[in-house]
Amino acid sequence: MAIAQKEILKRKVSIRSKRPNRGFRSTWVGWGFAAPAVVVLLLFFIIPLGYSILISTKDWPLLGPDHPTNFPDNYVKISDNELFINSLSFTVKYTAIITTILLTLSLGLALLIQEGKSRRNGILRTIYFLPVVTGLSTAALLFLGFLNPTVGPMTFIFNKFGMNPDWLGTPNMALTSTVMMMTWRFTGFYMVIMLSGLQAIPRDIYESASVDGSSRLSTFRFITIPLMRSTLALCLILILTGGMVAFEQFYILTAGGPDNSTVTIVMTIFRQAFSQFEMGAAAAMSVVLLLALVVMNILQLRLVRKDDSGDSR
Amino acid sequence: MxxxxxxxxxxxxxxxxxxxxxxxxxxxxxxxxxxFQNFSRLLTYGEGLTTYLKNTLLVVVVTVLGSLFVSLFAGYAFARINFRGSKVLFIAILSILMVPHASLLIPLFIWLSKLHLGNSLIGLSFVMIMYQLPFSVFMMRNSFEAVPKELDEAAMIDGCGRLKMIFLVLLPAVSPGLITVGLFAFLASWNEFITALILLNDGSKFTIPLMLVNLVRGDFGSIDFGALQAGIVISAAPCVILFFVLQKYFVGGFTAGAVKG
Incomplete structure (x- = not known):
C-alpha cells in the first residue's frame, strides 16, 4: 500500500513538473521580462552571425556596392592561402605550449598554496592573482617596455649573466616572450579555479589515504588528479579556446613579426578583411574557425558532463 | 620545507x-x-588624455548600466517565470561564449553602420553588453534562484505587482549578484581592445587601450616609454583598486564565470 501511494505521489509530482504552469499569460510575461536581453541577443549576436555566413558566400570588397555571390569560392580558397595555413600551424603550436605551461604551473601553485591557511599563503595568492586584474592589452604593453633592451630591466639582468637574448627579434624568442607574458597574466586566474576544485575534494579522503600509507605522489596521482578531472577539463577548454583565438598578445608584442613568424589565425582574418579588403574571404575563414571551436567545445563539454556525473558533488 | x-x-x-x-x-x-612629468605628457598626447578618459568612461557607464538593466529582468524571468521557449533562449544566450569575437567583428563592422552605430562609442557599448550577456544573465538567474520563493509569495499576497516586487522586495536580496555583474562589465569595457580597434576609426573616439597602443605604434620615431608607463598605471589602477575593495565578488565571479560551461 505504502509503495503504491508513493508511486502515485511520484507520478503526480512528475506530471506536475512535466506540465508546469505555462499559460499563455506567463509565456507573454516571461518574454516581456526577457525582452531587453532578446533585443541585444538578436541585434548584436544572431543577426551578425547570420550576416557573417551570408558575407562568406559573396565576393565582398570592403568598399564598393556590388556583392555578387561566389559560393563556395571563399571557402575553397582558404586551403590555398599560404598565410592562413602558416598561421594555423603557428596558432596550434602556440596553443600547445601555453596549454602545457598554464595547466602545470597553475595546478602546481594551487597545490602549494592550498595546504594550510597561513597568512603567507593568502599574500602569495594575492600576488599571483594581481596580473589577472589588468587588461590583456595593458599587460602586453607592460611587457613591451619590460623586455625593451634600453628601458626594460630584463636585458640588463641577463647581460649580468653574460647572456644577451633578443627578446622580440627572432621568431623563437618572440614566441617565448609572448608565452612568458601570457603565463604572467593568466596563471593566477587558472590557479584560483584549480583552488576551488581542490577545495571541493573532501578532507577525509586524504586522511584515509595517509592512514593507508599512500605516498604523496600516489595520493596526487590516484586521488587528486581523478577528483580534479572536471576542473582540469574546464581549464583545458578555456585555455585551448583562448589559444586558438589569440590576437591581442601578438598584435601588441610582436605585430606578427619578425618576418610574419608569429601571425595567428585571427590576425590573418583581420588582415584579410581590413588590409586586403576582402570581407568575403575573411568571413569564410572566421566561419571555419567558429565551426572548429564549436566542435572542440562540444567534445570537451561532454567530457566535463561525464565527469560531473561521476563526481560526488 | x-x-x-x-x-x-x-x-x-x-x-x-x-x-x-x-x-x-x-x-x-x-x-x-x-x-608627474610622465603623466602630464599624456595630457597633451594625441587628442589629450581627458578625451580618451571621457570616451572610455562613456563606454563603461553604458555597458555597466545596460548589463545591469538587461540581466536584472532576464535573470528574474529565467528564475521565476516558467515560460515557453525559456530553455532555448537561455541556451542561445550562453552560446555567445562559444563564438570567437573575431567571427562577429567582421559582420558587426558592416551591420553597425547600417544601424547608424558605426564608428560610435554607443555601438561599441552595445557590443560590450552582448559580450557580457551570458555571464550577466547566468549570474542574475542564480542570484534570483537563491532567494526563497516565500518572499515572492508574501509580496504577492500584499498585492505587489511583479515590477514593484523586483525593485522593492527582491533587489536587496540580489544586490551581490548585481555588484558582480557591474564589476565584470566595468572590467571588460574598461579594458576592451580588439572590438574598439575594429569598430572605432576616428582618433577622437579612441579609448584608453587604443591610446596606449597608439603610443607605441607612433609614427614619430622612438617610443615615449615614460608616458607608456604612466598610461599603464592609469589603465591598471582602477582595476587594482576595485580588486582590493571588491575581492569577495572578484573570486566569486571568476569561479562562477568559469563554471559557466
Whole structure:
C-alpha cells in the first residue's frame, strides 16, 4: 500500500513538473521580462552571425556596392592561402605550449598554496592573482617596455649573466616572450579555479589515504588528479579556446613579426578583411574557425558532463 | 620545507617584478624619483588624455548600466517565470561564449553602420553588453534562484505587482549578484581592445587601450616609454583598486564565470 501511494505521489509530482504552469499569460510575461536581453541577443549576436555566413558566400570588397555571390569560392580558397595555413600551424603550436605551461604551473601553485591557511599563503595568492586584474592589452604593453633592451630591466639582468637574448627579434624568442607574458597574466586566474576544485575534494579522503600509507605522489596521482578531472577539463577548454583565438598578445608584442613568424589565425582574418579588403574571404575563414571551436567545445563539454556525473558533488 | 620557501620567493618576485618596474618607472623622470612629468605628457598626447578618459568612461557607464538593466529582468524571468521557449533562449544566450569575437567583428563592422552605430562609442557599448550577456544573465538567474520563493509569495499576497516586487522586495536580496555583474562589465569595457580597434576609426573616439597602443605604434620615431608607463598605471589602477575593495565578488565571479560551461 505504502509503495503504491508513493508511486502515485511520484507520478503526480512528475506530471506536475512535466506540465508546469505555462499559460499563455506567463509565456507573454516571461518574454516581456526577457525582452531587453532578446533585443541585444538578436541585434548584436544572431543577426551578425547570420550576416557573417551570408558575407562568406559573396565576393565582398570592403568598399564598393556590388556583392555578387561566389559560393563556395571563399571557402575553397582558404586551403590555398599560404598565410592562413602558416598561421594555423603557428596558432596550434602556440596553443600547445601555453596549454602545457598554464595547466602545470597553475595546478602546481594551487597545490602549494592550498595546504594550510597561513597568512603567507593568502599574500602569495594575492600576488599571483594581481596580473589577472589588468587588461590583456595593458599587460602586453607592460611587457613591451619590460623586455625593451634600453628601458626594460630584463636585458640588463641577463647581460649580468653574460647572456644577451633578443627578446622580440627572432621568431623563437618572440614566441617565448609572448608565452612568458601570457603565463604572467593568466596563471593566477587558472590557479584560483584549480583552488576551488581542490577545495571541493573532501578532507577525509586524504586522511584515509595517509592512514593507508599512500605516498604523496600516489595520493596526487590516484586521488587528486581523478577528483580534479572536471576542473582540469574546464581549464583545458578555456585555455585551448583562448589559444586558438589569440590576437591581442601578438598584435601588441610582436605585430606578427619578425618576418610574419608569429601571425595567428585571427590576425590573418583581420588582415584579410581590413588590409586586403576582402570581407568575403575573411568571413569564410572566421566561419571555419567558429565551426572548429564549436566542435572542440562540444567534445570537451561532454567530457566535463561525464565527469560531473561521476563526481560526488 | 626550505625548497618550497625558496620557490615561493622566486615566483613572487617574478610576478611582482613587472608591476614594480612599471610603478617606479611611471613616477620617475630623469633623476627625480617622484614626478608627474610622465603623466602630464599624456595630457597633451594625441587628442589629450581627458578625451580618451571621457570616451572610455562613456563606454563603461553604458555597458555597466545596460548589463545591469538587461540581466536584472532576464535573470528574474529565467528564475521565476516558467515560460515557453525559456530553455532555448537561455541556451542561445550562453552560446555567445562559444563564438570567437573575431567571427562577429567582421559582420558587426558592416551591420553597425547600417544601424547608424558605426564608428560610435554607443555601438561599441552595445557590443560590450552582448559580450557580457551570458555571464550577466547566468549570474542574475542564480542570484534570483537563491532567494526563497516565500518572499515572492508574501509580496504577492500584499498585492505587489511583479515590477514593484523586483525593485522593492527582491533587489536587496540580489544586490551581490548585481555588484558582480557591474564589476565584470566595468572590467571588460574598461579594458576592451580588439572590438574598439575594429569598430572605432576616428582618433577622437579612441579609448584608453587604443591610446596606449597608439603610443607605441607612433609614427614619430622612438617610443615615449615614460608616458607608456604612466598610461599603464592609469589603465591598471582602477582595476587594482576595485580588486582590493571588491575581492569577495572578484573570486566569486571568476569561479562562477568559469563554471559557466
Amino acid at each position: 626550505r625548497f618550497r620557501t625558496a620557490f615561493s620567493i622566486i615566483m613572487a618576485t617574478l610576478f611582482l617584478g613587472p608591476i614594480l618596474w612599471v610603478l617606479l618607472g611611471a613616477f620617475r623622470y630623469g633623476e627625480v624619483n617622484i614626478s
